[in-house]
Amino acid sequence: MKILTLALYNDLTRKKEKFIPIEEGKVRFYSCGPTVYDYFHVGNARPFIVFDVLRRWLEHEGYKVTFVQNFTDIDDKMIHRAHQEHITVAELAEKFIAEYNKDADALGIRRPDVSPRATEHIPEIINTIERIIANGHAYVSEGDVYFDIQSWPKYGSLCKQNLEDLEAGARVEPGEKKKDPLDFALWKAEKPGEPSWESPWGKGRPGWHIECSAMSSKYLGDNIDIHSGGVDLMFPHHENEAAQSEAATNNGKPFVNYWLHNGFLLIDSEKMSKSLGNFLTARAAIEKYPPLALRFFMLSAHYRSPINFTPEGLEQAAAGVSRLRNCKSDLDFAAKTRTGDSDFDINKFHDELKELDKKFSDAMNDDFNTAAAMGILFDVVSLINTSLKNHDKLPEEFFTASKNALNTYDEILGVIGPDEAECENDNESAEIEALIQERTQARKAKNFARSDEIRDTLKARGIILEDTPQGTKWKKEL
RNA sequence: GGCGGUAUAGCCAAGUGGUAAGGCAGAGGACUGCAAAUCCUUUACCCCCAGUUCGAAUCUGGGUGCCGCCUCCA
Known part of the structure; x- marks a missing residue:
């Protein structure tokens, strides 16, 4: 099937839809971030x-x-956590925002254009709540402000539940403060010992969902293209967000055009969550597995499918990453030693690369199918490896085109990473090169005991040597 | 109970009506001093039962298994 433009599965309509941005050439994209009370x-x-x-x-x-x-x-x-740790909420936030950035950076996750914090947007939040009240969709009750879901006919349209079913499932105590058990807090009156801010309804703090409405609107406008998060956020978080945002503008326009939700990561075929206690922090995972393998693993299944986190799965992912990286390092080594006149059919090669690139795009455009796209990436690798295998010399154009292709895909997926052997300016490289020289001499002298010793020594340091007809190349273990 | 997802080789996984991508692991071979990497070859009654169709992993109905949401949660 040929898809020329991006199609995304929209949870609002439960259909794959052609992606049409609000403003041509621009995408307004809001993604739900972490609550910074712990490592993610x-x-x-x-x-x-x-x-x-x-x-x-x-x-x-x-x-x-x-x-x-x-x-x-x-x-x-x-x-709660700040109380436990005997620090302020602000200190807790400061710490775990820093930790978030550390882990996210390690995982190759690019920083967002804007990373707004709820506590820095209290005026915007209050303003949003005021507009919702003014439009008749929220009410004040003893210092709390609640969204009035009965006033909002669309409520339940994202999670596709009718109100009766939702209420049947709601275990929330109706309480005197709420008119309906499904009504949710926009603003919570101050409790002793909790941080609070002045508001028209007295001192208090924002409810959970309102910050996203307020900040999304501030940085992206009242109507955005894409809003993403985990499936569990669909209800109540996103349902509530949509209701709030649309009730605040009250202009009949949708808050979000495309709702995207990723499937769960399971561990032992069960949902991983802090409340179940079966979670592994990203920090611990990074210490245990190469970040590239973690990325590879996450992208090896479709984003909406559940994915089961297992040691075997991560080992397989790491092996896959190695294959990708080997291709890159073989290519770099060959470029230095095997560039030259050749009967290689470069035009055919270009055509084949182009065809694979088309397939890669089709996969990515088909509801962002990274699993299929990675399959194509491996086809590219096979094409390069075969070319490398079948020709002693290859034209410069071959190397340029191959490296460009790999780099392009890596810029998108981030599963190959840099080639350490290419960084030749540090002392370690010089030392390794010297040992390789010594080993080459030993091999010439048929002193295999010494040559194997050198190889084993380096192996113990995570340096892998590979002999080729053009000499010995090295790489770091993943 | 309501809503939704999913079932493809030993493992992971794509596939959106024309007789099964890709990766990992395994086996055999080439290459290598030995390795490693790479290349070549090799492994699928697509959960079950009906149905629609010239033709279904793909659509319909019915089973069965697993998972998730309905409550803080990516």
Whole structure:
């Protein structure tokens, strides 16, 4: 099937739809970020990685993307944790925002264009709530402000539940403060010992959902193209967000045109979550597995499918990354030693690359099918490897085109990474090269004991030697 | 109970009506001093039962298994 333009599965319509941005050539993209009360876990890492790749793909396709991802730095969990740690909520937030950035950077997740924090947008939040009240969709109750879901006929349209079913499932105590058990807090009255801000309804703090409405509107406008997050955010978070945002503008326009939700990351075939206690922090995962393998793993299944986090899965991913990296390093080595006149059919090669590139684009444009796209990447690798195998000398154009192709795909997927052997200016490289020289001499002298010793010594340091007809090349273990 | 997802080789996984991408692992071969990498060859009754169709992994109906949401949660 040929898809010329991007199609995305929209959870609002539950259909794959052609992507048409609000403003030609631009994408307004809001992604739900972490609540910064702890390290994030590998389940959280999935949307961060996956939607980062979507962002990169959109940019690759020529869109000017404004990518906003919030930090939730005030809510019940923040308050509890700060109490436990005997620090302020602000200190807790500061710490885990820094930790988030550390882990996200390690995972190759690009920083958002804007990373707004809830506590830095209290005026915007209050303003949004005021507009919702003014439009008749929220009410004040003893210092709290609640969204009045009965006043909002569309409520339930994202999660496709009718109100009766939702209410049947709602275990929330109706309480005297709420008119309807499904009504949710926009503003919570101050409780002793909790951070609070002045508001028209007295001191208090924002509810969970309202920050996204307020900040999204501030940085992206009232109507945005893409809003993403995990499936569990569909209800109630995104349902509530949509209701709030649309009730605030009350202009009949949708808050979000395309709702995207990633499937869960499972561990032992069960949902990974902090409440179940079966989670692995991204920090721990990074210490255990190469970040490239973690990315590869996340992208090896379609983003909407559940994915099962297992040691075998990660080992397989790491092996896949190695194959990609080997291709790159073989290419770099051959470029230095085997460039020259050749009967290689460069035109045919260009055509084949072009055809694969088309397939890659089709896969990415077909609801962002990274699993299929990675399959194509491996086809590219096979094409390069075969060419390398079948020709002693290859034209410079071959190397340029091959490297460009790999680099382009790596800029989008981020699963290959840099080639350490290419960084020749440091002392380590010089030392390795010297040992390789010594080993080459030993091999010439048929002193295989010494040559194997050198190879083993380096292997123990994570340096892999490979002998080729053009000499010995080295690479770092993943 | 309501809503939704999913079932493809030993493992992971794509596939959106024309008789199954890709990766990992395994086997055999080439190459190598030995390795490693790479290349070549090799591995699928697409959960079950009906149905629609000239033709279905793909559509319909019915089963069965697994998962998720409906409550803080990516």
